[in-house]
Amino acid sequence: xxxxxxxxxxxADGRELIYFDDGPGHxxxxxxxxxxxxxxxSSQLRLDPLLDEWVIVAAHRQHRTNLPAADACPLCPSAxxxxxxxxxxxxxxxxxxxxxxxxxxxxxxxxxxxxxxxxEHGSSFxxxxxxxxxxxxxxWTHRTRELSRLPGVRYVFVFENRGDEIGATLQHPHxxxxxxxxxxxxxxxxxxxxxxxxxxxxxxxxxxxxAAERAxxxxxxxxxxxxxxVPEAARWPFEVHIHPLRHAASLxxxxxxxxxxxxxxxxxxxxxxxxxxxxPAPYMxxxxxxxxxxxxxxxxxxxxxxxxxxxxxxxxxxxxxxxxAGAFINDVLPEDAARMLRVAGSSGPGAV
Amino acid sequence: xxxxxxxxxxxADGRELIYFDDGPGHxxxxxxxxxxxxxxxSSQLRLDPLLDEWVIVAAHRQHRTNLPAADACPLCPSAxxxxxxxxxxxxxxxxxxxxxxxxxxxxxxxxxxxxxxxxEHGSSFxxxxxxxxxxxxxxWTHRTRELSRLPGVRYVFVFENRGDEIGATLQHPHxxxxxxxxxxxxxxxxxxxxxxxxxxxxxxxxxxxxAAERAxxxxxxxxxxxxxxVPEAARWPFEVHIHPLRHAASLxxxxxxxxxxxxxxxxxxxxxxxxxxxxPAPYMxxxxxxxxxxxxxxxxxxxxxxxxxxxxxxxxxxxxxxxxAGAFINDVLPEDAARMLRVAGSSGPGAV
Numbered sequence: 001x002x003x004x005x006x007x008x009x010x011x012a013d014g015r016e017l018i019y020f021d022d023g024p025g026h027x028x029x030x031x032x033x034x035x036x037x038x039x040x041x042s043s044q045l046r047l048d049p050l051l052d053e054w055v056i057v058a059a060h061r062q063h064r065t066n067l068p069a070a071d072a073c074p075l076c077p078s079a080x081x082x083x084x085x086x087x088x089x090x091x092x093x094x095x096x097x098x099x100x101x102x103x104x105x106x107x108x109x110x111x112x113x114x115x116x117x118x119x120e121h122g123s124s125f126x127x128x129x130x131x132x133x134x135x136x137x138x139x140w141t142h143r144t145r146e147l148s149r150l151p152g153v154r155y156v157f158v159f160e161n162r163g164d165e166i167g168a169t170l171q172h173p174h175x176x177x178x179x180x181x182x183x184x185x186x187x188x189x190x191x192x193x194x195x196x197x198x199x200x201x202x203x204x205x206x207x208x209x210x211a212a213e214r215a216x217x218x219x220x221x222x223x224x225x226x227x228x229x230v231p232e233a234a235r236w237p238f239e240v241h242i243h244p245l246r247h248a249a250s251l252x253x254x255x256x257x258x259x260x261x262x263x264x265x266x267x268x269x270x271x272x273x274x275x276x277x278x279x280p281a282p283y284m285x286x287x288x289x290x291x292x293x294x295x296x297x298x299x300x301x302x303x304x305x306x307x308x309x310x311x312x313x314x315x316x317x318x319x320x321x322x323x324x325a326g327a328f329i330n331d332v333l334p335e336d337a338a339r340m341l342r343v344a345g346s347s348g349p350g351a352v
Numbered sequence: 353x354x355x356x357x358x359x360x361x362x363x364a365d366g367r368e369l370i371y372f373d374d375g376p377g378h379x380x381x382x383x384x385x386x387x388x389x390x391x392x393x394s395s396q397l398r399l400d401p402l403l404d405e406w407v408i409v410a411a412h413r414q415h416r417t418n419l420p421a422a423d424a425c426p427l428c429p430s431a432x433x434x435x436x437x438x439x440x441x442x443x444x445x446x447x448x449x450x451x452x453x454x455x456x457x458x459x460x461x462x463x464x465x466x467x468x469x470x471x472e473h474g475s476s477f478x479x480x481x482x483x484x485x486x487x488x489x490x491x492w493t494h495r496t497r498e499l500s501r502l503p504g505v506r507y508v509f510v511f512e513n514r515g516d517e518i519g520a521t522l523q524h525p526h527x528x529x530x531x532x533x534x535x536x537x538x539x540x541x542x543x544x545x546x547x548x549x550x551x552x553x554x555x556x557x558x559x560x561x562x563a564a565e566r567a568x569x570x571x572x573x574x575x576x577x578x579x580x581x582v583p584e585a586a587r588w589p590f591e592v593h594i595h596p597l598r599h600a601a602s603l604x605x606x607x608x609x610x611x612x613x614x615x616x617x618x619x620x621x622x623x624x625x626x627x628x629x630x631x632p633a634p635y636m637x638x639x640x641x642x643x644x645x646x647x648x649x650x651x652x653x654x655x656x657x658x659x660x661x662x663x664x665x666x667x668x669x670x671x672x673x674x675x676x677a678g679a680f681i682n683d684v685l686p687e688d689a690a691r692m693l694r695v696a697g698s699s700g701p702g703a704v
Contacts, residue, residue: 047585048587049557051538055585055680055681056681057585058683059683059684155677161672167669167670176672178673178677180677184677185679186676190402205401206402233398235407284675286677317518320636320638324656325532326536326537326538327405327406327408327532327534
C-alpha cells in the first residue's frame with residue numbers, strides 16, 4: 001500500500017512534500033517550477049522562567065499569507081498556469097513543510113507541516129468519503145512516526161482548525177502537524193497528573209475518566225471501539241472528546257480498522273457541529289498522543305474537538321480569567337451541549 | 353480619607369455597590385429605583401481530572417448584555433430618567449457586584465465585581481488624571497482586602513480588558529475583580545515554580561527575573577521604584593510586565609506613594625499602546641498578587657499588560673499550539689516590541 005500510493009518530492013526551495021493517494025496508479029511526478037527564495041526558517045525558543053514554559057518566537061512569520069482569494073489559494077493543485085505549493089495537477093492527500101513555519105531551522109529545531117485533505121478548495125473534512133479518511137489516517141500515522149524520529153523532536157501534534165473566526169488563514173480543507181523540540185506545557189501537565197494518579201491509585205487516569213464519562217449522561221455518539229462525549233468539565237461551549245475504549249497511546253498503535261472507526265467518528269462529530277447553528281461552526285480539533293520516548297502508560301490517544309461559537313451570533317472569547325488566571329468559564333452547561341449535539345446532524349443521535 | 357469619600361449602598365436586587373470618591377463632600381445617597389429580579393447567581397465548579405484544573409460553568413450568563421448602545425450603557429450614572437447600575441447622577445470610582453457574574457452564589461461561591469473608573473462614557477483609563485488614579489488604587493486595595501476576607505475566597509484577581517476585538521462587552525471605562533473560591537491554575541503554577549526555585553537556589557524567583565530583565569535591553573520605562581519591560585519570553589506581540597523593584601506580594605503591601613507610581617506607570621504603558629498603531633489597541637491588563645493565605649515570599653505583585661494586535665490590521669489569535677498544546681508562538685521579536693514601545697506615545701522614551 002505504501003508503495004505506489006505514496007511519493008515524496010522536493011519543492012523548489014528544498015522543502016519535502018509527500019503525496020498520499022487513495023490507491024496506486026496516479027502520476028505525481030510534476031516538478032515545482034517556481035522561483036522561490038531559499039527556505040530558511042529561524043524560530044527561537046525562549047523559556048519563561050516564571051511558569052517554566054517554552055515560548056516560540058517566530059518573527060519571520062509576521063508577513064505570511066493571510067486569507068488569499070480562492071484563485072490564489074496556495075493549497076490548490078498547480079493547474080492552468082497557476083503554480084501553488086502542490087506541483088501536481090491533482091492530489092488526494094498531501095503533506096509538506098510549512099513555508100512560514102513556527103518551528104524549524106537552527107537554533108530551535110522542530111518542524112511544521114501542512115496536511116491537505118482534498119484538492120477540492122470548497123470541500124471540508126466533514127465531506128470526505130470513507131476511502132479518503134483512510135488515506136488521511138495513513139498520512140497522519142506516517143508523519144507521526146517519521147517526525148518522531150527527527151533529532152530533537154519531543155512531541156508530534158496533529159490538528160485541524162477551520163473558520164476565519166478562529167484565525168485560520170486559509171480556507172482550503174487542511175490541517176497541520178507541529179513537531180516540537182520540547183514537550184508542550186499542556187502535554188507535560190497531563191503526564192504529571194496521570195503519573196500522580198498512577199502512583200497514588202494505580203492504573204491509567206484517562207481510562208478511568210473515559211469509563212466515568214461513558215456513564216455520565218454526556219455521550220454524544222459511540223461506536224464499538226470509540227466514544228465521543230462532552231466532558232463534565234468542558235472548557236468550550238461545544239467541546240467533544242473522542243477516546244478509544246481500550247488503552248492506546250498514539251495513532252500508530254491503532255490497527256487500520258480502528259483508525260477507520262476513529263476517523264468516521266471524528267467526521268460524525270464535525271457534521272454535528274455543522275448542524276448546531278444556521279451556518280457551519282468554526283472548530284479546532286486536536287489529536288493528543290504520547291510524547292516521543294515518553295511513558296506510553298501515561299499517555300492516552302484522544303481527539304478534542306470544540307467550537308468557540310456559543311450561540312448562532314456569539315463567539316466565546318478567551319477573557320481575563322482564561323488568559324490571565326488559567327481558569328476557564330463555560331457559559332453552556334455541558335449536559336445541554338451534549339443534548340444538542342446528540343440531535344444535531346443528519347445522521348441522527350448515536351449513529352456514525 | 354475612607355470616611356466621607358467612600359459610601360456603600362445596596363442595589364434594588366441586594367447587590368453591594370461602593371462609591372469611592374476623589375475627596376469628601378459628594379452626595380451618593382440616591383436610591384436604586386429599578387424593579388430588578390432577585391440576584392441569584394448559580395455558577396458551578398467542575399474539576400477537569402486530566403489536568404487537575406477547575407472549570408467554572410456559568411450557564412446563566414449566556415444572555416448577558418452585549419455591546420449595548422451608548423445611551424443604554426449600564427455603567428453610566430443614572431440621569432435624565434434613565435436608570436443604570438449606578439443610582440447616583442455622577443460618580444468618581446464605583447465598584448459593585450456583577451449582575452451576570454461568573455462566580456457567586458451556592459454551590460461554587462466566590463464573587464465578581466465591576467470597577468468603573470469614571471462616569472465619562474467616552475473616556476479611558478489612559479486619560480485619567482493623577483487624582484483619579486489614586487482613587488482607583490484605593491478602590492482596588494479596599495476590594496482586594498475585603499474580598500480576601502469572604503468565606504472560601506482563595507484568590508483575588510484584578511483586571512481590565514478594553515476593546516470589542518477581545519470580547520469586552522461594554523465600552524464604558526471599567527475593569528473587573530474576580531474573587532475565586534480556588535487558586536487558578538496559572539497562579540498555582542507560578543507558586544509551584546517559585547517554590548522549587550527557592551528550595552533549589554534560594555531567594556525569590558520573580559525578584560531574580562526582574563533584576564535580569566532590567567539588564568536585558570527590553571525595558572520600556574522605569575521610575576524610581578517600578579520597572580516596565582517586555583519579557584524575554586513574551587507570549588503576545590506587545591506585552592509589558594510592570595514590577596516593583598522591591599519585593600511586594602500584594603497591592604495592600606504598597607504605600608500610597610508607591611501605588612501612585614505603579615498606577616502612573618500603568619497609564620504610561622497604556623498611552624504607549626495607543627501610540628503603536630493608527631487606532632487604539634485593544635488590551636488586557638492583569639494584576640498578579642498573592643493567593644489568600646498563601647506564602648507571601650512566593651508571590652510577587654506585578655501587572656501584565658498586552659495587546660493581541662500584532663500589526664495595524666492584524667490580531668494574534670490563540671491557535672492550536674496555544675489552546676491545544678499550551679505552547680505560545682509570538683510573531684513579534686520582544687526586542688522589537690520594546691523598541692517600538694519606547695518610542696511610542698507622546699511622553700517620550702523612558703518618561704512617565
